[in-house]
Amino acid sequence: MDLSKTRTVLFDLDGTLVDSAPDLTVAVNRMLAERGAEGVTLEQVHGWVGNGTRKLVARALTGRDDGEPPAAELDEALARFLELYSERLFVDSRAYPGAVEGVQALAAAGLHLAVVTNKPRALAAPVIEALGLAEAVPVVVGGDCCAARKPDPAPLLGALEALAMPRAGSLMVGDSAIDVATARAAGIPVVCVPYGYRRGVALADLGADATVERLTELPPLLRVAA
Structure with a gap:
C-alpha cells in the first residue's frame, strides 16, 4: 500500500509508544x-x-x-x-526504542499527530508529557473523551476533528487487533509494530497494511524527510 500521501498519524499509546x-x-x-x-x-x-x-x-x-x-x-x-x-504514571514505564525519535521526526516533517488511547485522558496526557512529546502531539483522545472507545471508530474520528484533518491521508499506528479493528471501522489504513500488547495474536494475523520494527521506520515508509 502506498502511504506517501499520509498527512495525519494517529498513535495508540500503551504498547505502541510506551511500555506502561x-x-x-x-x-x-x-x-x-x-x-x-x-x-x-x-x-x-x-x-x-x-x-x-x-x-x-x-x-x-x-x-x-x-x-x-x-x-x-x-x-x-x-x-x-x-x-x-x-501517583506513578511514569516511574518504571519506558518508551519503546525509536518511539520518541519516530514521532518527533514526523512532527518535524509537518505531519499532524494525535494519540488515541483507551486510557483516560487525565492519565494519558501526563505520559505524553513525560515522553517529551506534548508539543509534537497536540491532541490526546482518551477512553473517556467519546461515547464509545476503541475499537469503535469514534475516538479516531474525534482526533481527526480536533486536528481539523480529513480521513483521507490519515493513518493509524498501533500494536494490537483492537487498533486494527478501529482503523478498519474508521476506514483508514493501519501500521502495526511487532512489540506491545497483542494479547496472544500473532503479528501476521493482525491484518495490518504494513508493519515496522521501530517507529523510526515510519518516515521512510511514508516517504517524508526525517
Whole structure:
C-alpha cells in the first residue's frame, strides 16, 4: 500500500509508544493488597492491557480475561486503582526504542499527530508529557473523551476533528487487533509494530497494511524527510 500521501498519524499509546505495564502492575497490586487479595504478575498485566482501565481492574479482581465482578466492587476498586496509578504514571514505564525519535521526526516533517488511547485522558496526557512529546502531539483522545472507545471508530474520528484533518491521508499506528479493528471501522489504513500488547495474536494475523520494527521506520515508509 502506498502511504506517501499520509498527512495525519494517529498513535495508540500503551504498547505502541510506551511500555506502561510495569507501573500499571504496581498500581494493580497495591489496590489488590489493600483489598486483601493476592497480587498479579507483570506478565498477566501485559495480557490484560488494551481495553481500558475498567476492564484491566475487572481482570485483576477476577484473574480472568472475561471476568465480571459485581459492579459496586468494580467501581470501588477502579476508583482506588486510578488514585494509585496517578501517583506513578511514569516511574518504571519506558518508551519503546525509536518511539520518541519516530514521532518527533514526523512532527518535524509537518505531519499532524494525535494519540488515541483507551486510557483516560487525565492519565494519558501526563505520559505524553513525560515522553517529551506534548508539543509534537497536540491532541490526546482518551477512553473517556467519546461515547464509545476503541475499537469503535469514534475516538479516531474525534482526533481527526480536533486536528481539523480529513480521513483521507490519515493513518493509524498501533500494536494490537483492537487498533486494527478501529482503523478498519474508521476506514483508514493501519501500521502495526511487532512489540506491545497483542494479547496472544500473532503479528501476521493482525491484518495490518504494513508493519515496522521501530517507529523510526515510519518516515521512510511514508516517504517524508526525517
